[in-house]
Each structure stands twice: as structure tokens, then as C-alpha cells.
Amino acid sequence: MNQIQRGVLALCMLASGGAFAADAVSLTIDAARPGAVINKDVYGQFAEHLGTGIYEGLWVGPKSKIPNTKGWRNDVVGALKNIHVPLVRWPGGCFADEYHWRDGIGAREKRPVNVNTNWGGVDESNAVGTHEFFDLVEMLGADAYVNGNLGTGSAQEMSEWIEYMTSDSKSTLANMRRKNGHDKPFKVAYFAVGNEAWGCGGNMSPQYYSDVYKQVETFLRAPKQYRPKIIASGGNDNDVTWSEVLSKELKKQTDGISFHYYTIPTGKWEVKGASTGFQENEWISTLANTLRMESHIQKNSAAMDKNDPEKKLGLFVDEWGTWYDVEKGTNPGFLFQQNTLRDAVVAALNFNIFHAHAERVRMTNIAQMVNVLQSMIITDKDRMLLTPTYYTYQMYVPFQGATSLPVTLKDNPDYSAGGFKVPEISASAARGTDGKLYLALVNTNPNKDADVALNIPGQAIKAVKGSVLTSSAMDTHNTFQSPNAIKPAPFSAAAGADGKLTVRIPAKAVIVVAVE
Incomplete structure (x- = not known):
């Protein structure tokens, strides 16, 4: 395992829930209002x-x-x-x-x-x-x-x-x-x-x-x-x-x-x-x-x-x-x-x-x-x-x-550079064919982590578990000399003592988790 992978894995294993961060992006999933099926x-x-x-x-x-x-x-x-x-x-x-x-x-x-x-x-x-x-x-x-x-x-x-x-x-x-x-x-x-x-x-x-x-x-x-x-x-x-x-x-x-x-x-x-x-x-x-x-x-x-x-x-x-x-x-x-x-x-x-x-x-x-x-x-x-x-x-x-679920993002800042700006966080949620609720998150900012506070009205969130894809460099790629320079690592987070869960997404990362 190379140095990049060790750093990413350590970051992901340390990701944990807890009290809502003051500057966290608020993400609400309306699980009671299913949308269209996402065609395979x-x-x-x-x-x-x-x-x-x-x-x-x-x-x-x-x-x-x-x-x-x-x-x-x-x-x-x-x-x-x-x-x-x-x-x-x-x-x-x-x-x-x-x-x-x-x-x-x-x-x-x-x-x-x-x-x-x-x-x-x-x-x-x-x-x-x-x-x-x-x-x-x-x-x-x-x-x-x-x-x-x-x-x-x-x-x-x-x-x-x-x-x-x-x-x-x-x-x-x-x-x-x-x-x-x-x-x-x-x-x-x-x-x-x-x-x-x-x-x-x-x-x-x-x-x-x-x-x-x-x-x-x-x-x-x-x-x-x-x-x-x-x-x-x-x-x-x-x-x-x-x-x-x-x-x-x-x-x-x-x-x-x-x-x-x-x-x-x-x-x-x-x-x-x-x-x-x-x-x-x-x-x-x-x-x-x-x-x-x-x-x-x-x-x-x-x-x-x-x-x-x-x-x-x-x-x-x-x-x-x-x-x-x-x-x-x-x-x-x-x-x-x-x-x-x-x-x-x-x-x-x-x-x-x-x-x-x-x-x-x-x-x-x-x-x-x-x-x-x-x-x-x-x-x-x-x-x-x-x-x-x-x-x-x-x-x-x-x-x-899966069946798509409405997602609402609040207090989602823009990531700006070079005359361009994009929303920092992108998200999608769906109810899988296995009955589980899945959430995908993207942090577009290559320079800093982001906190996302999860909320499902009428439901308590205990934990999230899945995988994350990220690296230290924007152009990290696999080669025949280093075929595993970038690959997913385990990711999980649990609710804090207050029953709320905040997910910390690494910079320039893709996360997909099942919500428990």
C-alpha cells in the first residue's frame, strides 16, 4: 500500500458522526416521497x-x-x-x-x-x-x-x-x-x-x-x-x-x-x-x-x-x-x-x-x-x-x-477558482432494490474537506457505511507501474451522542454509502 492510499484510508476510517458542525452543509432526504425509478x-x-x-x-x-x-x-x-x-x-x-x-x-x-x-x-x-x-x-x-x-x-x-x-x-x-x-x-x-x-x-x-x-x-x-x-x-x-x-x-x-x-x-x-x-x-x-x-x-x-x-x-x-x-x-x-x-x-x-x-x-x-x-x-x-x-x-x-429520493441541500457554498464556480457538494439518494437507502456525495473542492449534516424527516440515522474514492493529487491515476495508485477505501460514520450525524467528505472525493 503506497503513501497516498495509507493517508486516504486513515482519513476514511477516522470519519465519524457527531454534532452538527457550525458550517456544515445541510442535506435532507425525503424518504417518504419516492420519485422515478433509476433505469439500470x-x-x-x-x-x-x-x-x-x-x-x-x-x-x-x-x-x-x-x-x-x-x-x-x-x-x-x-x-x-x-x-x-x-x-x-x-x-x-x-x-x-x-x-x-x-x-x-x-x-x-x-x-x-x-x-x-x-x-x-x-x-x-x-x-x-x-x-x-x-x-x-x-x-x-x-x-x-x-x-x-x-x-x-x-x-x-x-x-x-x-x-x-x-x-x-x-x-x-x-x-x-x-x-x-x-x-x-x-x-x-x-x-x-x-x-x-x-x-x-x-x-x-x-x-x-x-x-x-x-x-x-x-x-x-x-x-x-x-x-x-x-x-x-x-x-x-x-x-x-x-x-x-x-x-x-x-x-x-x-x-x-x-x-x-x-x-x-x-x-x-x-x-x-x-x-x-x-x-x-x-x-x-x-x-x-x-x-x-x-x-x-x-x-x-x-x-x-x-x-x-x-x-x-x-x-x-x-x-x-x-x-x-x-x-x-x-x-x-x-x-x-x-x-x-x-x-x-x-x-x-x-x-x-x-x-x-x-x-x-x-x-x-x-x-x-x-x-x-x-x-x-x-x-x-x-x-x-x-x-x-x-x-x-x-x-x-x-x-x-433504485427508486430516486428527493434531496435538498442548504448552506451549500460555491467552490470558486479561475473565474469559475460550482456548488461544493453534489448529492443523490435512492432506495435500492435491496430495500436499503443509498446516498452519493461529491466534494468538488480539491483543497478542503466538507461537513454534511444528514437528516431524514421521521427517521433516526444511526450510521452510514460504504466507500470513498479520493487522493492527494487532482490527477492521480493508475498506470501499469502503479496499478493501484487510486482505488476506493472503506468509509463509515456513526451518529453522535445527540443522535445527529455529520459526514466529513475529504477534498476532491466521491462517496457512496448505505444509510442505516
Whole structure:
């Protein structure tokens, strides 16, 4: 155990309840007024054919010396199972709109080799196709989110792919699937018609896309018990036009509208900022920019409410996360970046936002699962390490399928630096499927601890117990030389003699506890 870990562990073990501190933030959980269920798919993942996100990071092939099952790395799959991955989106992303599903079926040695024009101009072997993808999600115990090709594809191509995956008939396509090794239909939870139609998916207008979507959706036929939920490709950032138009035009033909938003420290795509070695001004700018997710969701939800007041449509944030300048010496088209404590805090802040809007936000997919952008896992040939973001997902597992509870924060100061300010404390609470009450807390201030006084009207709080993720440096990250530089430590606190409980949250920390 290194010096950083010993210091964090000592701090956490000393955390204790007691009388309300004079400057404590007051946190009240209204356990008697349950809200919407937090859909498990809010913790969805994204695996695109991009860099080593699929090949090497996840897929090594059945003949590899790296231990694998059906070509998928045992170490990576095992780690992902430990965070209860509920959903995986595939094959993209921008890659989806140049992906032709017939290239990825049949004998792998006979599949065509294409050029991945979106990501690095490298060869795409098509070794991972439909059957391989479903092998992965079945191993993970996850649901499948398949993204269809609208950009270079057609209504016929997507219709036939749906038939290939879901038909239980004796049709030629269904029998082709059986011949390729899968007798029963695949379980496709979601199917999207294109991706980022406003940009890499075709540079379309919302109205034009909605007309094309209606045509395509008409032909996406599947047996009732195997029919996936159909997703329309929506907007990004501050543009709510897509949500307005699509919720009006497609209300009866879609289950939800996607939305994309990436967190960039500088707010500029040209020079985004470094993933490590940053100063406090980029710590806070990153947090301030990620908290814009709240207003984006509010604005898009308000636009959808005009046409869908019953909230039958979901707002699916199927791409989100941090995006930094790529690591020096790596292929710029592979989008590889390091993952630090800052990313863990970003993830937790977004989770708390998603929970607060659980009625409309029913699925999100962080970009991406392995080796790309804000990944859970980093690999190097046969080596694997877990990132701080991975540990945040692990800590938040109890919120999957939990019932959200209203949280009120009072006397919550702002943390200010570099011309930015953000609330010091972020919180979320829910009643888990196991009946326990769970609380998540984030201290955004990297310089000082914070006291939070807990209150549940009508209930006495005896103690809290869970884990904390923090470190002495803002950019602490795991490497292959120090794979355990940052990981969760035990955390607990008990009520004082006065029956009140105050939790001391370390600086720049994420805490998830069960409340007793």
C-alpha cells in the first residue's frame, strides 16, 4: 500500500458522526416521497470500432495467447461483469454509419477488410460482427443496443439486419443466422436509426431526418416478443431543435431520442486540454462544463414536454464523458487519454444529474468502455488496469434500478477558482432494490474537506457505511507501474451522542454509502 492510499484510508476510517458542525452543509432526504425509478440502463456502456476499444482492448481472437472466451478477453470481461454492465452500445458512433452488417457475418477469414475512415484510417477486419457482439453481451449479462447505418446504408439494409437478428421464422435470413451458429433470435433491446445525423451521420436537418426516419422505421419489422425499442438520433449541446422536431414528428414511431454531450476542459475542440498534469483552473473548468449537462437535459426535456407531456419518450444520453487532447505519441485517431480522479468526479456528478431526471433520462452510454476517451479499463497487450471512472461505476452499482429520493441541500457554498464556480457538494439518494437507502456525495473542492449534516424527516440515522474514492493529487491515476495508485477505501460514520450525524467528505472525493 503506497503513501497516498495509507493517508486516504486513515482519513476514511477516522470519519465519524457527531454534532452538527457550525458550517456544515445541510442535506435532507425525503424518504417518504419516492420519485422515478433509476433505469439500470443509465449505467450503460459504449464500445465503438475505434482505436483499441474493440480490437486488443476487448477482442483478441480465439487463437490468442491472452486468455479469452470466444475471442473476448477473460480479464476485461470479468472486470466489466464486476460493475454489472447493464447495456452495451455497438458498433458506433460515427463508425455505425459506414458499417454494413453483412461484412461481419460468416467465416471470419472470409470477411472483407474495410478502411475505418472515421478513426485513424486503419484496416477494419470485421472480425467482430453481429454474432461476436452478442457473445460479448451474453457473457456480461447485459442488454444489446445496436446502432443502424443510416448514413451509407438504406431502409432495406436495416430492415434485413433486424430480420436476421430477431426473426423466429424459416426465412432465408433467419436460416442464415442459424447456419452462422445462433438458432434462436438475438435479444436486441434497442436499435437506433443512424447516429449524429446532424454531423458525421449525414449532415441532415431535423426535419429531413425525421422524414427519413419515418420511412426506415416503417420497415423495421420484428416478432412482437423480439422487437427492440427504436431510437431516433437527436441533437447535442445547446441545440434543442432536434428534440422539438423529433418529439413532434416521431412521437408515435419512436421510443426515445438520443442526445450527445462531451465535457472539454477548455470548451474548445481545437485545444481541449491535457488529461494529466493540469492545474486547478482546468480542474474547475472541467467540472463547470460537465455540470452544463443539467441545463442541457432540462432544456431538451422541456422541448419534449410540449409534444410528450406524458413522458412516453425517453431522452437517451447515449454519448457523454470527458474528451481531452490525445496522449502524445499515440494515433490521434484512436482517442486514447489517461483517466484520473478528475474523471471519477465528472462521472459521479453526471450520475447525480441523471438520477434527478430519471423520469425522462432512461439510458446513457459513457464514451467509451475500453482504451477510448473516458474508459473503464486500459489495456496494453496482455496487461489490464482499472481506471478511477471504473471505480465510480462500481461504487454506484446500488443505484441501478433504485427508486430516486428527493434531496435538498442548504448552506451549500460555491467552490470558486479561475473565474469559475460550482456548488461544493453534489448529492443523490435512492432506495435500492435491496430495500436499503443509498446516498452519493461529491466534494468538488480539491483543497478542503466538507461537513454534511444528514437528516431524514421521521427517521433516526444511526450510521452510514460504504466507500470513498479520493487522493492527494487532482490527477492521480493508475498506470501499469502503479496499478493501484487510486482505488476506493472503506468509509463509515456513526451518529453522535445527540443522535445527529455529520459526514466529513475529504477534498476532491466521491462517496457512496448505505444509510442505516
